[in-house]
Amino acid sequence: xxxxxxxxxxxxxxxxxxxxxxxxxxxxxxxxxxxxxxxxxxxxxxxxxxxxxxxxxxxxxxxxxxxxxxxxxxxxxxxxxxxxxxxxxxxxxxxxxxxxxxxxxxxxxxxxxxxxxxxxxxxxxxxxxxxxxxxxxxxxxxxxxxxxxxxxxxxxxxxxxxxxxxxxxxxxxxxxxxxxxxxxxxxxxxxxxxxxxxxxxxxxxxxxxxxxxxxxxxxxxxxxxxxxxxxxxxxxxxxxxxxxxxxxxxxxxxxxxxxxxxxxxxxxxxxxxxxxxxxxxxxxxxxxxxxxxxxxxxxxxxxxxxxxxxxxxxxxxxxxxxxxxxxxxxxxxxxxxxxxxxxxxxxxxxxxxxxxxxxxxxxxxxxxxxxxxxxxxxxxxxxxxxxxxxxxxxxxxxxxxxxxxxxxxxxxxxxxxxxxxxxxxxxxxxxxxxxxxxxxxxxxxxxxxxxxxxxxxxxxxxxxxxxxxxxxxxxxxxxxxxxxxxxxxxxxxxxxxxxxxxxxxxxxxxxxxxxxxxxxxxxxxxxxxxxxxxxxxxxxxxxxxxxxxxxxxxxxxxxxxxxxxxxxxxxxxxxxxxxxxxxxxxxxxxxxxxxxxxxxxxxxxxxxxxxxxxxxxxxxxxxxxxxxxxxxxxxxxxxxxxxxxxxxxxxxxxxxxxxxxxxxxxxxxxxxxxxxxx
Ligand code: GLC
Numbered sequence: 001x002x003x004x005x006x007x008x009x010x011x012x013x014x015x016x017x018x019x020x021x022x023x024x025x026x027x028x029x030x031x032x033x034x035x036x037x038x039x040x041x042x043x044x045x046x047x048x049x050x051x052x053x054x055x056x057x058x059x060x061x062x063x064x065x066x067x068x069x070x071x072x073x074x075x076x077x078x079x080x081x082x083x084x085x086x087x088x089x090x091x092x093x094x095x096x097x098x099x100x101x102x103x104x105x106x107x108x109x110x111x112x113x114x115x116x117x118x119x120x121x122x123x124x125x126x127x128x129x130x131x132x133x134x135x136x137x138x139x140x141x142x143x144x145x146x147x148x149x150x151x152x153x154x155x156x157x158x159x160x161x162x163x164x165x166x167x168x169x170x171x172x173x174x175x176x177x178x179x180x181x182x183x184x185x186x187x188x189x190x191x192x193x194x195x196x197x198x199x200x201x202x203x204x205x206x207x208x209x210x211x212x213x214x215x216x217x218x219x220x221x222x223x224x225x226x227x228x229x230x231x232x233x234x235x236x237x238x239x240x241x242x243x244x245x246x247x248x249x250x251x252x253x254x255x256x257x258x259x260x261x262x263x264x265x266x267x268x269x270x271x272x273x274x275x276x277x278x279x280x281x282x283x284x285x286x287x288x289x290x291x292x293x294x295x296x297x298x299x300x301x302x303x304x305x306x307x308x309x310x311x312x313x314x315x316x317x318x319x320x321x322x323x324x325x326x327x328x329x330x331x332x333x334x335x336x337x338x339x340x341x342x343x344x345x346x347x348x349x350x351x352x353x354x355x356x357x358x359x360x361x362x363x364x365x366x367x368x369x370x371x372x373x374x375x376x377x378x379x380x381x382x383x384x385x386x387x388x389x390x391x392x393x394x395x396x397x398x399x400x401x402x403x404x405x406x407x408x409x410x411x412x413x414x415x416x417x418x419x420x421x422x423x424x425x426x427x428x429x430x431x432x433x434x435x436x437x438x439x440x441x442x443x444x445x446x447x448x449x450x451x452x453x454x455x456x457x458x459x460x461x462x463x464x465x466x467x468x469x470x471x472x473x474x475x476x477x478x479x480x481x482x483x484x485x486x487x488x489x490x491x492x493x494x495x496x497x498x499x500x501x502x503x504x505x506x507x508x509x510x511x512x513x514x515x516x517x518x519x520x521x522x523x524x525x526x527x528x529x530x531x532x533x534x535x536x537x538x539x540x541x542x543x544x545x546x547x548x549x550x551x552x553x554x555x556x557x558x559x560x561x562x563x564x565x566x567x568x569x570x571x572x573x574x575x576x577x578x579x580x581x582x583x584x585x586x587x588x589x590x591x592x593x594x595x596x597x598x599x600x601x602x603x604x605x606x607x608x609x610x611x612x613x614x615x616x617x618x619x620x621x622x623x624x625x626x627x628x629x630x631x632x633x634x635x636x637x638x639x640x641x642x643x644x645x646x647x648x649x650x651x652x653x654x655x656x657x658x659x660x661x662x663x664x665x666x667x668x669x670x671x672x673x674x675x676x677x678x
Pocket of ligand 1: 197
């Protein structure tokens with residue numbers, strides 16, 4: 001049996017797994033399970049690698065740090081952190097006898113991966129209630145694939161969502177959006193999506209549109225759609241408390257909001273000021289919240305991003321009152337070092353405070369349950385609310401949906417973005433590493449805020465980030481209010497950005513095809529080299545190169561002022577140094593280590609031996625791509641080599657490989673192809 005399930009106590013159901021696994025009897029051969037200490041542990045061999053944990057700080061190999069699964073709204077993803085927005089409790093211990101662990105519980109879980117003691121992996125639960133799945137396999141890659149079967153197929157967005165999206169917190173009005181559109185059109189920069197951040201709403205109220213800023217929203221949505229562009233609005237978890245606001249009034253009347261200790265609607269605060277949180281775990285409430293998306297779907301919207309759904313709480317009404325009281329006591333006093341820091345801590349500690357998460361309740365599966373016990377599935381269930389509603393409202397059509405908070409299982413309903421990163425070189429590297437671990441946990445439709453969300457970007461960082469971002473399924477440039485404007489057309493070297501963006505569209509047949517094959521076969525779109533070359537000890541340790549699909553390896557440059565980088569080739573590959581679809585050169589490289597030069601506007605794309613990459617003529621948006629007349633990049637010697645291309649209409653649901661695969665051979669591309677194989 002490949003998957004064994006151990007039941008610890010009385011687990012809270014998360015619906016992460018899609019099939020039942022028989023409960024195993026007796027001790028687990030891989031793990032020590034200590035109910036009293038609420039700890040699961042095992043020894044790590046010197047050379048063992050530990051993969052997984054999805055959205056987390058640090059490397060692909062998680063060894064040597066501690067991590068806490070507790071969905072957190074923290075915009076500073078520095079290496080001293082232990083939690084980000086997602087809770088992905090899946091690990092593979094890749095030792096002599098590799099095995100995987102999935103600890104299925106919506107409560108907080110802490111992982112000490114050789115931090116306290118380098119030779120021990122220890123997992124601490126908040127209570128002894130969880131389903132502990134143990135997965136066996138011949139290799140780490142096998143184990144990941146078995147795990148992915150257990151948790152079900154990954155979410156598939158519409159094809160246009162593989163185009164490029166421009167976003168910024170601070171596009172205030174229709175005029176601002178038009179400016180983005182014009183910036184792209186005037187400069188020949190391809191574009192498929194413009195994102196609407198909270199500014200489009202009427203006073204940050206979900207499912208409303210500010211009519212002053214957008215006088216005829218449906219007309220505007222339609223107008224941009226005729227240009228092939230989709231507007232993608234944000235939806236936040238908190239519902240503004242405001243008399244006369246339908247969502248608030250209905251939610252209160254029907255008892256759909258989370259309750260406080262006394263059974264009253266819990267009051268937190270986020271962008272709109274004071275809010276209630278819909279009880280996404282309560283079936284009726286979830287259904288109700290999901291149906292609300294129809295308000296925007298009816299106005300022509302076909303995609304959404306769900307935010308602040310850890311849920312983020314700037315402050316709770318109760319704690320704020322307490323802090324004010326205590327501050328009152330500080331007034332006029334000569335604050336000494338202790339009382340000064342205490343006061344400072346009180347104010348800083350208002351946001352996302354643990355006590356707040358312990359002070360409200362859900363009604364889940366007929367039981368009242370305190371939030372902290374189900375914290376990690378709140379964002380998952382919000383996204384599920386939307387996805388389930390889309391099934392009812394538009395059963396035949398794929399709707400774009402991605403979330404900030406997530407838990408394993410949510411990957412079936414939507415993608416995620418990597419949250420509020422910064423315009424730091426280290427975050428470009430984190431983006432590369434996280435992509436691999438997220439893929440292992442089922443999150444295929446993902447990407448980071450390209451260029452960085454917080455802080456000021458520089459042109460060279462943005463170029464380098466695009467050079468990697470063109471390979472991430474979700475390719476979005478997003479930045480925060482108050483930071484340097486980050487749209488590519490605002491920089492000096494627009495030509496280079498144009499070249500990079502057009503490369504994305506050139507590669508789109510490959511990106512889409514490999515994504516779809518991975519999604520439909522529970523495989524990885526992006527994987528570490530170690531998965532493809534498990535015997536190669538050098539490849540095993542490489543974390544800054546990735547395999548993208550079956551044919552490609554990428555090796556992005558992630559250091560400022562670097563002339564290039566060292567690249568390790570486990571086998572001979574063909575390097576395409578690409579600046580635009582019309583401007584690339586190629587060279588054959590033997591296996592081994594090479595220092596490869598790469599100017600900031602150059603993409604290093606390595607095609608594996610015997611593999612092909614289908615390419616299209618770049619277009620201004622996905623809808624304009626000619627998927628019939630494709631070219632091939634590649635490296636094959638035999639004449640009958642072929643690439644198996646997956647393609648479909650890009651909208652319909654019920655995708656399957658059957659009927660959607662066609663072979664593309666070097667012979668047939670001949671004429672009309674941009675580039676041919678040699
Ligand atoms: C959160 C999101 C960010 C968004 C901002 C304003 O910080 O993560 O993407 O721009 O809220 O809505």
